Every structure is written in C-alpha cells, then in structure tokens.
Amino acid sequence: MNVIETRNLTKYYRDIRGIENLNLSVKEGEIFGFIGPNGAGKSTTIRTLLNFIFPTSGSAKVMGLDIVKDNKEIKKLIGYIPSEVHYYDDMKVRDLFQYSAKFYEQKFEEKTKRLAEIFEVDMEKNISDLSFGNKKKVAIIQALHHSPKLLILDEPTSGLDPLMQNRFFEVLKEENNHGTTIFFSSHVLNEVQKLCHRVAIIKDGKIIEVEEIEKLRKRNYKKVTIELEKSNMDLTIKLDGITDFSADNNLLKFLFSGDVKQLLNYIYEINPQNFWVEEPSLEEIFMHYYEKEEK
Structure with missing residues (x-):
C-alpha cells in the first residue's frame, strides 16, 4: 500500500513555479527522504499534501484519501513537524498538549510525559519563555504523542543540538518499528543517510530521481581541495574515482569516490601546501550524479 501517492501534482503561485507534475509514491512502513536545495519545492509539496495550500492541478492521496476532499480525516491520522514553529505565547506547554489532545479520540498522557x-x-513553562530549539522539541512531542500512522517532517532538526538530534532519530526509529510511515524532508545529506530507506531528490519543482539509500551510501563521495605551492595547470591526477575535476591557479578541486588510501598516498607524493577533505553538499553530490545520468 502507498501511504502517499501523487499524480502530476502541480502548484503555481500565479506565474511562479512551486512544484510541477510531481509523481511520487511512499510505501507503508517506509522512512522516505525528500531532499533538495532550498527553493527546490520541498515545503510546497508538504503544504500541498497537508491541504494548507491548494494544488493548481494534478492530485494526491494520503492513506488512500484525497488531500482536498478528505483533508479532515487525513489530519486525524498524521503528525506534522514544520520547519518553523509558532504557538500562542501565553499558553503553558502542558496546556498546549492538552489542547492538542482534544482533537483526537484516545488518551495519551503517558506518552506525552515520556x-x-x-x-x-x-511542561510548566510558558511558550513565550522557550528558545527556538525548545519550541521545536514541543512540536516534536505534539506530532508524536498520538502515535500517528504517517509522520511528515519538514527540516525537523533545525534548532536541535547534536544530543537532541540523536535522541530524535532514536525516537523516529522506534515509531517506525511500531508501524509509522515517515516522510522526511531535509537538505542535510547526513541525516538522510542515517535514517531513510529510500530518497527522492527534487530540483526546480520536479522529481529528478528516486534512489535506495544503500546505493547512495556506496558512492561515498568526498569533496577534495588541494593547494599547491605554485600553479601547475598541467598536473594530471591518475586516480580512479575522480569526477568534476577543476584547476584554478594553484588550487585543484574534485569529487572523489575511490580508495581513500590511494588518495592520501597521492597527496603525500605531490607535497601540497595544504589540502581539505570535506563532505560535499547535498546539491553537489546529487546534481553531479543526475547530470551524469542525463548525459
């Protein structure tokens, strides 16, 4: 069963493209990553699925229900964590959770407390006294306390420190083990690698490709910059796994997915002035791969 299914889902803001002809399916029980650079259409997709904004054309179903016609029934079955959190400042955290609980038919005080x-x-603090990070934690609890069948996350870790991020991922895995399907939108590659089973990349409002996360891990690209003592534009690097090579004066730049030991030996041999090995940005690794596929 597909928990999320879209057919040519399109949203335009007058003449400005949000998403266009988006076809996507998320299976029951999956942790599905939805990734792309800022402005690619991730939040527009989520807001359309949640019926916060209306599609221009196309259609979508969540748990077999139409996102427009059945949106009230859908909201009873899902949890949602937005990228930015806004609450009534004069409420206490406990009051917010009690207010939220009234929208559902079951009781879940114990889970909220846990x-x-x-x-x-x-829970005795006022919302106005909470930092951005603590407001995000409140949003996480509110999204999870009723054990939703589908959890939709839009950049959920922004504002969380590394310790809370790790706890959050552990809780998500626990919820998934209990049957919750998770739709995880992010531009942080490391988060997607840790958590997701499959991943879709969106660029300019369109799905470019859907990929299994295991295949993504096997690529293991690194972004390498080597600073030479003097310009050497004729230098040829004879290593397997090098792509997107460029030379700019005394700087050599490339993506590398080969044997790290061979790379380090090579760097040692050319005696550079300095070098950097970094995680490439999500856009760099994916745009490189899919541009290569298109060619």
Whole structure:
C-alpha cells in the first residue's frame, strides 16, 4: 500500500513555479527522504499534501484519501513537524498538549510525559519563555504523542543540538518499528543517510530521481581541495574515482569516490601546501550524479 501517492501534482503561485507534475509514491512502513536545495519545492509539496495550500492541478492521496476532499480525516491520522514553529505565547506547554489532545479520540498522557522526559521539556513553562530549539522539541512531542500512522517532517532538526538530534532519530526509529510511515524532508545529506530507506531528490519543482539509500551510501563521495605551492595547470591526477575535476591557479578541486588510501598516498607524493577533505553538499553530490545520468 502507498501511504502517499501523487499524480502530476502541480502548484503555481500565479506565474511562479512551486512544484510541477510531481509523481511520487511512499510505501507503508517506509522512512522516505525528500531532499533538495532550498527553493527546490520541498515545503510546497508538504503544504500541498497537508491541504494548507491548494494544488493548481494534478492530485494526491494520503492513506488512500484525497488531500482536498478528505483533508479532515487525513489530519486525524498524521503528525506534522514544520520547519518553523509558532504557538500562542501565553499558553503553558502542558496546556498546549492538552489542547492538542482534544482533537483526537484516545488518551495519551503517558506518552506525552515520556517524550517530555526524553527531550527534557519543562511542561510548566510558558511558550513565550522557550528558545527556538525548545519550541521545536514541543512540536516534536505534539506530532508524536498520538502515535500517528504517517509522520511528515519538514527540516525537523533545525534548532536541535547534536544530543537532541540523536535522541530524535532514536525516537523516529522506534515509531517506525511500531508501524509509522515517515516522510522526511531535509537538505542535510547526513541525516538522510542515517535514517531513510529510500530518497527522492527534487530540483526546480520536479522529481529528478528516486534512489535506495544503500546505493547512495556506496558512492561515498568526498569533496577534495588541494593547494599547491605554485600553479601547475598541467598536473594530471591518475586516480580512479575522480569526477568534476577543476584547476584554478594553484588550487585543484574534485569529487572523489575511490580508495581513500590511494588518495592520501597521492597527496603525500605531490607535497601540497595544504589540502581539505570535506563532505560535499547535498546539491553537489546529487546534481553531479543526475547530470551524469542525463548525459
């Protein structure tokens, strides 16, 4: 069963493209990554699926229900964490959770309490006294406390420190083990690698490709910059796994997916002035791959 399914889903803001002819399917029980650079259409897709904005054309279903006609029923079955969190400042955290609970038919005080302990949230504090990070933790608890069948996350880790990010991922894995399908939108490659089973990349409002995360891991690209003592434009690097090579004065830049030991030996042999090995940005690694596929 597909928990999310879109058919030529399109959203334009007058003449400005949001998403265009988006076809996507997310299977029941998956942790599905939805990734791309800022402005690619990730949030527009999510807001359309949640019926916060209306599609210009096309259609989509969530758990077999139409996102427009059945949006009230859909909202009972999902949890949602937005990229930016806004609440009524004069409410206490506890009051917010009690207010949220009234939209559902079951009781879940124990789970709310357990999540508050995990994320170290003081439920007696006023919303106005919370930092951005603590407001994000409140949003996480609110999205999870009713054990949704589908969890939709839009850049959910922004504002969380590394310790809370790790706790958050552990909680997500636990929810997934209990049957929750997770739709995880992010531009942070490392988060997607840690968590997701499959991943789709979106660029300029269109899905370029859907890929299994295991295949993504096997590429293991590194971004390498080598600074030479003097310009050497004729230098040829004879190593397997080099792509996107460029030479600019005394700087050599390339993506590398080969044997790291061979790379280090090579760097040692040419005696550089300096070198850097970094994780490439999500856009660099994916845009390189899919541009190569198109060629």
